[in-house]
Amino acid sequence: MAKSKKSTKAKSKAPAKKPVRKVVKLAAKSTSKNTIKSAGKAASKSAKSAKPAKSAKKANGNGAYPKPVAKPFGEAGKALEGVRILDFTHVQSGPTCTQLLAWFGADVIKVERPGVGDITRGQLVDVKGADSLYFTMLNHNKRSITIDSKHPQGKRVLDELIKKCDVLVENFAPGALDRMGLTWDYIHKVNPRMIVASVKGFGPGPYEDCKVYENVAQCTGGSASTTGFRDGLPLVTGAQIGDSGTGLHLALGIVTALFQRNRTGRGQRVLCAMQDGVLNLCRVKLRDQQRLKAGPLTEYSQYGEGIPFGDATPRAGNDSGGGQPGRILKCKGWEDDPNAYIYFITQAPVWQAICDVIGEPGWKTDPDFATPKARLPRLNQIFERIEEWTKTKTKFEAMDILNQYDIPCGPILSMKELAEDESLRKTGTVVEVDHPTRGKYLTVGNPIKLSDSITEVKRSPLLGEHTDEILTDVLGFKAKDVAEIKNSGALSAPQKEEKAA
Numbered sequence: 001m002a003k004s005k006k007s008t009k010a011k012s013k014a015p016a017k018k019p020v021r022k023v024v025k026l027a028a029k030s031t032s033k034n035t036i037k038s039a040g041k042a043a044s045k046s047a048k049s050a051k052p053a054k055s056a057k058k059a060n061g062n063g064a065y066p067k068p069v070a071k072p073f074g075e076a077g078k079a080l081e082g083v084r085i086l087d088f089t090h091v092q093s094g095p096t097c098t099q100l101l102a103w104f105g106a107d108v109i110k111v112e113r114p115g116v117g118d119i120t121r122g123q124l125v126d127v128k129g130a131d132s133l134y135f136t137m138l139n140h141n142k143r144s145i146t147i148d149s150k151h152p153q154g155k156r157v158l159d160e161l162i163k164k165c166d167v168l169v170e171n172f173a174p175g176a177l178d179r180m181g182l183t184w185d186y187i188h189k190v191n192p193r194m195i196v197a198s199v200k201g202f203g204p205g206p207y208e209d210c211k212v213y214e215n216v217a218q219c220t221g222g223s224a225s226t227t228g229f230r231d232g233l234p235l236v237t238g239a240q241i242g243d244s245g246t247g248l249h250l251a252l253g254i255v256t257a258l259f260q261r262n263r264t265g266r267g268q269r270v271l272c273a274m275q276d277g278v279l280n281l282c283r284v285k286l287r288d289q290q291r292l293k294a295g296p297l298t299e300y301s302q303y304g305e306g307i308p309f310g311d312a313t314p315r316a317g318n319d320s321g322g323g324q325p326g327r328i329l330k331c332k333g334w335e336d337d338p339n340a341y342i343y344f345i346t347q348a349p350v351w352q353a354i355c356d357v358i359g360e361p362g363w364k365t366d367p368d369f370a371t372p373k374a375r376l377p378r379l380n381q382i383f384e385r386i387e388e389w390t391k392t393k394t395k396f397e398a399m400d401i402l403n404q405y406d407i408p409c410g411p412i413l414s415m416k417e418l419a420e421d422e423s424l425r426k427t428g429t430v431v432e433v434d435h436p437t438r439g440k441y442l443t444v445g446n447p448i449k450l451s452d453s454i455t456e457v458k459r460s461p462l463l464g465e466h467t468d469e470i471l472t473d474v475l476g477f478k479a480k481d482v483a484e485i486k487n488s489g490a491l492s493a494p495q496k497e498e499k500a501a
């Protein structure tokens with residue numbers, strides 16, 4: 001804020017510059033190691049000084065914390081080390097969740113149908129004979145075991161897994177887990193400490209039995225009705241807020257249930273409905289729904305355009321969802337490059353700097369433009385004028401200039417630009433992984449950085465790659481039992497039809 005005040009004092013022609021902050025390349029300067037080190041120091045400091053008072057201990061019921069380990073940050077094991085996950089997930093929502101848990105150090109055992117596996121292994125295939133990117137990018141750091149969960153010997157293996165795991169995660173269609181005989185009552189009886197976490201399309205109610213995919217959730221969770229332009233169709237977004245968004249919610253639910261289990265000693269069910277997850281992410285649109293009662297939504301473009309509001313939150317194009325008006329504006333080259341645009345926010349504290357940058361110093365004092373309230377009915381005019389300026393700069397030039405004055409903005413980065421961004425590579429947000437059948441590919445690494453639990457992104461497992469080691473090392477089956485289970489056909493693809501033909 002203090003910095004912004006400085007820039008607002010700038011004289012009309014050339015606003016006072018402060019040292020350039022190259023935000024796009026900023027992350028390149030601070031390597032992940034540096035970030036981790038400093039976060040680590042801060043954490044270690046607070047850990048040393050954090051001696052909770054006796055009453056505080058009682059209040060939150062955590063009991064005594066162990067003495068801080070002496071090992072350097074990042075070398076004391078991973079956050080979820082010791083937690084074992086029975087991963088019954090498929091497609092995107094569930095795998096997003098269990099991948100995160102695996103990155104935090106949980107041993108994630110993915111149970112897949114023999115011969116087929118997670119259906120995404122074979123969807124959108126780009127390298128013949130190799131697991132698809134759809135699969136590999138959602139199943140890092142996991143182990144794979146193939147089990148026919150409806151075969152009696154498969155049930156035998158699953159029972160042992162239930163005893164040995166802490167969490168069962170699934171996103172089958174409603175009722176599928178029960179049809180396998182794995183009801184909550186059954187699981188809870190076999191292992192009372194087991195947490196059973198599920199993604200479903202809907203929570204209890206009229207649609208609870210429906211199968212749901214990403215875009216259905218975006219439509220039923222309020223995202224589609226509020227995305228797009230007022231006079232156009234409802235739109236779905238490219239961000240997978242229904243699938244990956246719900247997976248994120250579920251991961252938090254699981255970690256929270258694990259934390260509570262430390263106190264209660266028992267597991268519980270965790271349910272995330274995709275509709276609920278999307279609605280949670282659309283919270284501000286429900287806010288606006290209620291604000292409609294108090295009058296028009298003045299920060300929406302349609303207010304300035306004199307178009308009356310209906311009885312539901314309208315689509316607002318690229319208007320900013322907050323109290324600071326923003327738009328996507330053309331930059332130099334927009335005629336040929338579909339991503340030559342910048343998001344520009346006319347944040348009130350930097351209004352004077354904006355006026356100077358775009359060459360409209362008179363707007364700083366003009367009563368029609370000087371205050372946020374006065375500007376609201378004139379947003380189209382204002383953004384058209386700003387766009388005249390942004391069209392003279394590339395999106396990166398505009399970003400560099402605007403950042404000197406703390407004017408919030410962001411270039412529209414293409415997937416190509418993100419894939420090639422050096423700073424994202426350095427922080428481990430974009431990672432190159434090697435895979436035995438498909439070779440090298442790029443993936444998104446763990447977006448959540450912990451200073452004491454460093455993520456190493458390991459390739460996804462081949463179908464059934466770890467079946468033997470899980471049967472023997474995790475479940476302790478003797479060679480005789482392994483042979484019996486394998487010979488029963490419970491772990492392999494059925495071949496009867498081929499023989500008959």
Ligand code: CAO
Nearest residue numbers: 091092093112113148149171172173179200201211212214
């Ligand atoms: N052994 C034996 N059978 C197995 C098995 C295994 N290892 N793994 C799965 N199956 C069976 C299931 O038991 C089920 O059989 P029944 O219906 O006969 O009991 C069958 O495979 C199909 O499971 P499904 O209904 O979950 O899969 P689907 O392809 O028909 O539906 C989806 C997919 C995603 C629509 C559905 O699972 C769903 O609605 N899930 C909840 C919401 C969700 O997560 N959606 C997001 C998916 S990501 O876009």
